[in-house]
Amino acid sequence: MLSLAPTMLRPALRALPAVLGTLALFGASGVARAQLTVTVNSVEGRNVSDRPLSTPVLFNSEDCAGDNELELTIGNIPTGTTVLDFWRGTGCDQVEPRTSTTSSACTYLFSLTSFMTPSAQLWNDELSVADLGGCVEGADNTSVEVFILAATMERTPEMVTSFAQFSTRFDLVAPAPPTAVMSGSGNTAAPVSWTRTTGTINGYRVYVGTASSGEGGACGGSGLVAGELPPAGATVAATVSGTAGGASLDLAALGLAVGESASVGVVARDAALNEGVLSELACVTRVETCGYLCQRDGEVATCSTAARGPRASDARAAPGLGAAGLLAVALLSMRRLRRRSPR
Amino acid sequence: MSRPTPVSRRTRDALRTLVSAILCAAALVASTLAPGRAAAQEGLADWSEPTNPASPQRFALELRVGPYTPDTGDPVFERVFGGSSLLFGAEFDFMPLRIPDVLSLGVGAGFGSVSYSGKAASLDGTATSEATSLSLLPMSLLAVLRLDALPRLTGIPLLLTGKFGADLVYWSSSTGDAQDGEGLSPGLRWAAQAALELDFFEPRAARALDDEWGINHSFLFAEVYGSTAGGRSLPVGTPFAWSAGLGFVF
Numbered sequence: 371m372l373s374l375a376p377t378m379l380r381p382a383l384r385a386l387p388a389v390l391g392t393l394a395l396f397g398a399s400g401v402a403r404a405q406l407t408v409t410v411n412s413v414e415g416r417n418v419s420d421r422p423l424s425t426p427v428l429f430n431s432e433d434c435a436g437d438n439e440l441e442l443t444i445g446n447i448p449t450g451t452t453v454l455d456f457w458r459g460t461g462c463d464q465v466e467p468r469t470s471t472t473s474s475a476c477t478y479l480f481s482l483t484s485f486m487t488p489s490a491q492l493w494n495d496e497l498s499v500a501d502l503g504g505c506v507e508g509a510d511n512t513s514v515e516v517f518i519l520a521a522t523m524e525r526t527p528e529m530v531t532s533f534a535q536f537s538t539r540f541d542l543v544a545p546a547p548p549t550a551v552m553s554g555s556g557n558t559a560a561p562v563s564w565t566r567t568t569g570t571i572n573g574y575r576v577y578v579g580t581a582s583s584g585e586g587g588a589c590g591g592s593g594l595v596a597g598e599l600p601p602a603g604a605t606v607a608a609t610v611s612g613t614a615g616g617a618s619l620d621l622a623a624l625g626l627a628v629g630e631s632a633s634v635g636v637v638a639r640d641a642a643l644n645e646g647v648l649s650e651l652a653c654v655t656r657v658e659t660c661g662y663l664c665q666r667d668g669e670v671a672t673c674s675t676a677a678r679g680p681r682a683s684d685a686r687a688a689p690g691l692g693a694a695g696l697l698a699v700a701l702l703s704m705r706r707l708r709r710r711s712p713r
Numbered sequence: 714m715s716r717p718t719p720v721s722r723r724t725r726d727a728l729r730t731l732v733s734a735i736l737c738a739a740a741l742v743a744s745t746l747a748p749g750r751a752a753a754q755e756g757l758a759d760w761s762e763p764t765n766p767a768s769p770q771r772f773a774l775e776l777r778v779g780p781y782t783p784d785t786g787d788p789v790f791e792r793v794f795g796g797s798s799l800l801f802g803a804e805f806d807f808m809p810l811r812i813p814d815v816l817s818l819g820v821g822a823g824f825g826s827v828s829y830s831g832k833a834a835s836l837d838g839t840a841t842s843e844a845t846s847l848s849l850l851p852m853s854l855l856a857v858l859r860l861d862a863l864p865r866l867t868g869i870p871l872l873l874t875g876k877f878g879a880d881l882v883y884w885s886s887s888t889g890d891a892q893d894g895e896g897l898s899p900g901l902r903w904a905a906q907a908a909l910e911l912d913f914f915e916p917r918a919a920r921a922l923d924d925e926w927g928i929n930h931s932f933l934f935a936e937v938y939g940s941t942a943g944g945r946s947l948p949v950g951t952p953f954a955w956s957a958g959l960g961f962v963f
Contacts, residue, residue, distance in 0.1 A: 554842025661888030
């Protein structure tokens with residue numbers, strides 16, 4: 371009898387840390403363990419300089435298109451952990467939803483059994499954005515919580531040694547396009563203005579389509595169609611952030627020759643950088659312009675772009691330098707006159 | 714002597730406050746520019762009781778602003794730029810010849826800046842979105858005669874100044890990001906100025922400013938002037954314009 375006691379106690383002792391961890395995890399008193407740490411390193415196909423991976427990680431329709439993988443780093447994995455279980459949904463921090471065969475509130479995703487402690491990296495076809503379950507048509511800032519449970523034995527909730535969760539949001543609803551799009555003409559630059567879209571807007575993009583791009587558009591063929599998404603490969607002429615209501619287009623950079631026109635359309639971008647459909651199209655035209663001197667002299671020929679020299683930017687500093695010089699001379703003179711003398 | 718009415722007292726108080734603010738601002742600017750001197754004066758117990766004689770006065774500095782429209786002799790300027798813009802300027806006078814309490818005579822150098830912006834037209838005359846601009850940098854060298862007999866002899870705080878000399882205006886015009894032209898327009902310039910000496914309102918503060926920084930007098934002025942700047946270059950002068958500003962004699 372006595373000889374059997376160590377044999378019976380050994381599994382219980384081995385499971386003790388996990389039990390304590392479980393107690394801490396679920397709010398009972400016990401030995402507190404450091405939580406797992408979760409860092410989202412990248413989302414396949416995403417330019418993180420445009421869309422940082424700040425918490426909660428925001429996914430848009432572009433992320434949901436295709437099978438874009440998430441790369442995660444999980445840290446603080448307790449020694450002895452043999453499995454990392456991934457769940458999504460609500461209430462996954464409770465045992466019951468995870469063990470329920472009927473509940474869909476907490477959905478099992480997959481388990482990771484091959485990793486090194488205390489840090490594991492997750493990528494390459496192990497977890498995609500679509501796996502998180504938020505890529506549902508019409509999702510508008512839908513929250514999805516992801517739970518990661520570390521355990522000493524596979525799929526045994528009682529053996530949980532630590533846990534973590536991270537929040538995601540899915541926004542697949544593109545903003546409405548701006549209205550009252552207007553554009554002008556010029557030789558070097560032309561403005562495009564619009565009435566801002568209501569709601570939370572991150573910025574706008576101005577697309578340009580020239581006649582050779584296809585049919586349709588305010589200036590004839592352009593490849594852009596109002597009310598539709600910009601075609602793949604469409605030229606982005608300007609990207610403005612915030613609540614800007616206009617942009618200036620560099621006509622030469624767009625490849626427009628004098629006398630040529632191009633259709634422009636504007637799309638709004640929301641916080642998740644979902645791009646909406648194109649606004650009504652406007653037309654920009656590159657024309658030869660005649661400034662003040664040209665109009666005064668009536669010498670149309672002097673208005674040609676080739677006749678113009680570089681801008682005299684140095685002259686802009688002259689007023690400031692002159693005023694500073696005058697002030698300096700005045701102050702120097704004033705200091706010299708500090709010597710007292712009768713009036 | 715009748716007591717001042719409450720309204721006139723309020724008006725006078727407001728005026729005194731304004732003058733004090735200007736004088737204090739001048740002192741603050743001066744002390745900021747020379748913190749060492751300001752620190753050295755911190756031990757003075759009563760700044761309002763200066764004991765030093767007045768410092769000599771040989772210079773004047775005027776800071777001015779006013780609307781300016783060059784008389785270009787054609788309707789294009791009005792059509793393109795729509796009218797006047799504010800001209801900001803400064804003038805430094807050296808007054809070596811002085812009859813105490815009567816007048817000062819010397820030379821002044823002035824500098825200013827004003828720019829205009831409008832829309833260029835296409836060659837067929839229709840308006841475009843491209844900006845066209847004209848910038849003027851007037852510079853002048855003037856003989857200056859300043860009469861201060863009125864405030865010194867009669868107590869009326871009015872300075873009268875006349876100026877006459879050469880004007881030279883640098884101008885440049887651009888359309889889009891390209892410069893269309895630039896040049897220098899010479900001419901003659903005249904000016905007549907009436908100034909309200911602020912010492913009258915706060916004599917002790919004005920005296921303290923002199924003690925501390927050698928600023929003898931400060932004044933608000935209005936000036937009318939004209940220029941024939943143009944010659945064979947772009948005519949950018951005007952027969953009549955006005956400006957107003959703040960001046961210091963030191």
